[in-house]
Amino acid sequence: MPDAPSDPPADDQVLLVADADGVRLLTLNRPQALNAFNQRLWHAVKDALIDASTRDDIGCVVLTGAGRGFTAGQDLSEMADTSAFAAGEEPGYRALMPVLESFPKPLLAAVNGVGVGIGLTILPHCDIVLMAEGARLKAPFVSLGVTTEASASLLLPATIGWQEAAHLLFTEPWVDAAEAQRLGLAWKVVPDEALLDVTLELARRIGAMPVPSLVATKTLMLAARVEAVKAARAREDAEFERLVGSPANQAALEAFFG
Amino acid sequence: MPDAPSDPPADDQVLLVADADGVRLLTLNRPQALNAFNQRLWHAVKDALIDASTRDDIGCVVLTGAGRGFTAGQDLSEMADTSAFAAGEEPGYRALMPVLESFPKPLLAAVNGVGVGIGLTILPHCDIVLMAEGARLKAPFVSLGVTTEASASLLLPATIGWQEAAHLLFTEPWVDAAEAQRLGLAWKVVPDEALLDVTLELARRIGAMPVPSLVATKTLMLAARVEAVKAARAREDAEFERLVGSPANQAALEAFFG
Amino acid sequence: MPDAPSDPPADDQVLLVADADGVRLLTLNRPQALNAFNQRLWHAVKDALIDASTRDDIGCVVLTGAGRGFTAGQDLSEMADTSAFAAGEEPGYRALMPVLESFPKPLLAAVNGVGVGIGLTILPHCDIVLMAEGARLKAPFVSLGVTTEASASLLLPATIGWQEAAHLLFTEPWVDAAEAQRLGLAWKVVPDEALLDVTLELARRIGAMPVPSLVATKTLMLAARVEAVKAARAREDAEFERLVGSPANQAALEAFFG
Numbered sequence: 001m002p003d004a005p006s007d008p009p010a011d012d013q014v015l016l017v018a019d020a021d022g023v024r025l026l027t028l029n030r031p032q033a034l035n036a037f038n039q040r041l042w043h044a045v046k047d048a049l050i051d052a053s054t055r056d057d058i059g060c061v062v063l064t065g066a067g068r069g070f071t072a073g074q075d076l077s078e079m080a081d082t083s084a085f086a087a088g089e090e091p092g093y094r095a096l097m098p099v100l101e102s103f104p105k106p107l108l109a110a111v112n113g114v115g116v117g118i119g120l121t122i123l124p125h126c127d128i129v130l131m132a133e134g135a136r137l138k139a140p141f142v143s144l145g146v147t148t149e150a151s152a153s154l155l156l157p158a159t160i161g162w163q164e165a166a167h168l169l170f171t172e173p174w175v176d177a178a179e180a181q182r183l184g185l186a187w188k189v190v191p192d193e194a195l196l197d198v199t200l201e202l203a204r205r206i207g208a209m210p211v212p213s214l215v216a217t218k219t220l221m222l223a224a225r226v227e228a229v230k231a232a233r234a235r236e237d238a239e240f241e242r243l244v245g246s247p248a249n250q251a252a253l254e255a256f257f258g
Numbered sequence: 259m260p261d262a263p264s265d266p267p268a269d270d271q272v273l274l275v276a277d278a279d280g281v282r283l284l285t286l287n288r289p290q291a292l293n294a295f296n297q298r299l300w301h302a303v304k305d306a307l308i309d310a311s312t313r314d315d316i317g318c319v320v321l322t323g324a325g326r327g328f329t330a331g332q333d334l335s336e337m338a339d340t341s342a343f344a345a346g347e348e349p350g351y352r353a354l355m356p357v358l359e360s361f362p363k364p365l366l367a368a369v370n371g372v373g374v375g376i377g378l379t380i381l382p383h384c385d386i387v388l389m390a391e392g393a394r395l396k397a398p399f400v401s402l403g404v405t406t407e408a409s410a411s412l413l414l415p416a417t418i419g420w421q422e423a424a425h426l427l428f429t430e431p432w433v434d435a436a437e438a439q440r441l442g443l444a445w446k447v448v449p450d451e452a453l454l455d456v457t458l459e460l461a462r463r464i465g466a467m468p469v470p471s472l473v474a475t476k477t478l479m480l481a482a483r484v485e486a487v488k489a490a491r492a493r494e495d496a497e498f499e500r501l502v503g504s505p506a507n508q509a510a511l512e513a514f515f516g
Numbered sequence: 517m518p519d520a521p522s523d524p525p526a527d528d529q530v531l532l533v534a535d536a537d538g539v540r541l542l543t544l545n546r547p548q549a550l551n552a553f554n555q556r557l558w559h560a561v562k563d564a565l566i567d568a569s570t571r572d573d574i575g576c577v578v579l580t581g582a583g584r585g586f587t588a589g590q591d592l593s594e595m596a597d598t599s600a601f602a603a604g605e606e607p608g609y610r611a612l613m614p615v616l617e618s619f620p621k622p623l624l625a626a627v628n629g630v631g632v633g634i635g636l637t638i639l640p641h642c643d644i645v646l647m648a649e650g651a652r653l654k655a656p657f658v659s660l661g662v663t664t665e666a667s668a669s670l671l672l673p674a675t676i677g678w679q680e681a682a683h684l685l686f687t688e689p690w691v692d693a694a695e696a697q698r699l700g701l702a703w704k705v706v707p708d709e710a711l712l713d714v715t716l717e718l719a720r721r722i723g724a725m726p727v728p729s730l731v732a733t734k735t736l737m738l739a740a741r742v743e744a745v746k747a748a749r750a751r752e753d754a755e756f757e758r759l760v761g762s763p764a765n766q767a768a769l770e771a772f773f774g
């Protein structure tokens with residue numbers, strides 16, 4: 001498993017993993033790319049979550065980003081390379097999502113900066129989202145000629161209501177932290193410099209609870225929606241593949257890459 | 259198809275249809291009856307939606323009402339005529355609803371005035387609802403001795419929460435625009451005179467997006483709920499038919515018509 | 517049925533039942549135990565609801581508590597007695613829940629004081645919740661080494677949103693009345709001394725509506741969720757039984773009883 005966080009040299013770690021006080025902190029660590037998800041990062045997050053789910057001493061996981069971004073979403077250079085979909089190998093996104101959809105422990109997000117695409121659509125998979133005052137979110141699927149991912153077609157209406165979800169997906173506004181809280185995408189807004197401390201303090205309080213009861217409770221919450229989430233993602237994947245490479249998608253990517 | 263909007267003489271059009279800039283504007287046009295739905299109007303809206311779904315140049319549809327009402331709901335004179343249900347012909351309501359439940363493009367409502375019955379219960383089928391400051395809504399099913407329609411038994415709790423839905427259905431308050439926005443029935447409140455311009459401006463921004471991606475996204479959102487919506491409506495239809503003509507329903511209609 | 521409310525002597529009634537003006541008022545009446553649910557109380561509430569569902573003259577039911585508590589939840593002395601689960605007899609909780617999940621008439625709660633455990637998780641089964649300014653709520657399942665009950669794993673996210681539900685279940689804060697209203701657990705906050713009057717006035721307005729239409733509407737609302745609610749409770753029951761008597765649960769109960 002060459003992508004495991006401990007394997008590459010330290011200056012090449014796409015994901016930082018730090019365990020303390022019952023909490024695992026995962027830091028997306030491609031700051032030069034605003035932590036965009038490339039294949040290695042998808043798999044590194046997946047592996048770190050699977051490992052966390054088996055550890056008796058970890059009761060809560062926190063996800064954040066290094067540098068000024070949370071995550072810029074799927075690496076567009078890989079989206080442009082449609083051969084990644086055609087080749088039949090499992091894309092990292094498809095490896096991470098089932099793990100995320102069934103992750104059996106409380107998962108918190110500390111949204112430290114810009115979150116685009118999966119940087120927004122991952123939030124309904126997190127149990128409690130804290131957001132830096134200066135952070136902002138955007139879901140540019142329609143304008144890129146594609147459509148939703150990560151079961152956002154189900155989870156976004158469930159989280160922020162149908163009308164706000166429609167507005168967000170059909171007009172693609174930047175959502176600042178205050179608006180994210182008003183919508184219910186974020187649970188709490190925190191001054192930028194305090195974000196990680198506040199999130200970790202909350203995570204430690206959760207991590208101190210009896211872990212079997214945390215696991216039972218989180219698993220029960222997920223059980224009520226997981227089949228619908230998987231079905232939504234399967235529908236989305238089919239539409240996404242159909243639209244990737246379409247004229248509108250090609251034009252958008254060409255405009256992006258110049 | 260004698261009810262198609264282009265067929266009747268201009269002074270007899272129950273629905274006005276205007277296409278421009280990627281947007282189809284549908285105006286319910288029975289102002290003398292506060293745009294109550296009679297058989298012709300149900301079918302005219304259905305036909306205009308079906309046609310809009312096939313038009314590559316239309317990315318968004320707006321529904322509004324002519325005059326001072328949005329819609330007063332089902333025409334009560336037809337509800338009183340229970341033979342319409344007994345005769346076996348497809349009532350217009352049952353023709354429109356499946357089209358609405360699966361309408362594959364963004365649908366906006368500009369609630370210009372009073373919305374009663376379906377004038378309220380149609381709103382959870384719209385993706386974004388803008389409401390004039392002076393408009394107001396009401397769902398008088400229980401007091402009329404009948405029950406919910408248009409899958410409101412499912413979609414009203416989903417849209418405004420169980421408790422607000424229960425309060426609205428069991429006590430039948432008038433809901434003004436500010437309250438409709440607070441509840442989540444309306445996305446935005448707009449001064450009466452600006453309502454249509456503001457709604458059309460939003461619709462044009464949506465209509466300028468790649469239509470295949472709009473269709474894929476709206477269709478994915480609907481796919482997550484459409485079976486539940488259809489099942490709810492089937493249950494409602496059965497209860498409605500059972501209660502139409504019941505003593506409470508007859509007494510209410512007699513009181514209404516004097 | 518020795519637990520029926522009319523059987524025990526008046527000074528031993530665990531549930532007070534009063535019918536007037538189309539409304540049945542149920543008062544949990546173990547004030548010395550903050551109205552904790554023992555076996556007799558579970559069955560008494562169940563019986564009173566079943567009876568109310570068959571009475572043509574009752575259109576609405578109100579649930580409240582005697583004294584300074586709403587309900588302290590499941591009687592912990594019975595939770596500690598794991599033989600109650602092992603013996604195979606139907607625990608009162610399992611007798612009440614199916615009745616509550618399908619109760620066909622509007623059910624209001626007047627939360628007069630502290631609500632713990634089922635005192636919180638029963639609220640999403642009530643249609644409209646009014647709460648005294650001085651009341652407060654808490655869901656201590658995880659810290660007791662067990663997990664959710666009463667389908668809270670489904671209904672709490674549905675009622676207050678996933679993130680607030682996660683925060684409430686994983687950190688177990690006291691929720692005061694203003695916060696309960698903000699979350700959507702309570703529909704309205706009322707001064708303590710006015711709570712019952714305000715609730716009964718609302719209940720009488722509902723009870724004056726045509727009862728067959730109230731029943732049809734409430735039943736339609738429930739039909740959209742009842743299978744999911746039952747499935748969630750079945751999953752919870754299995755987890756609860758697995759965790760009762762676990763080291764974390766035993767330690768918590770020993771700490772509680774000293």
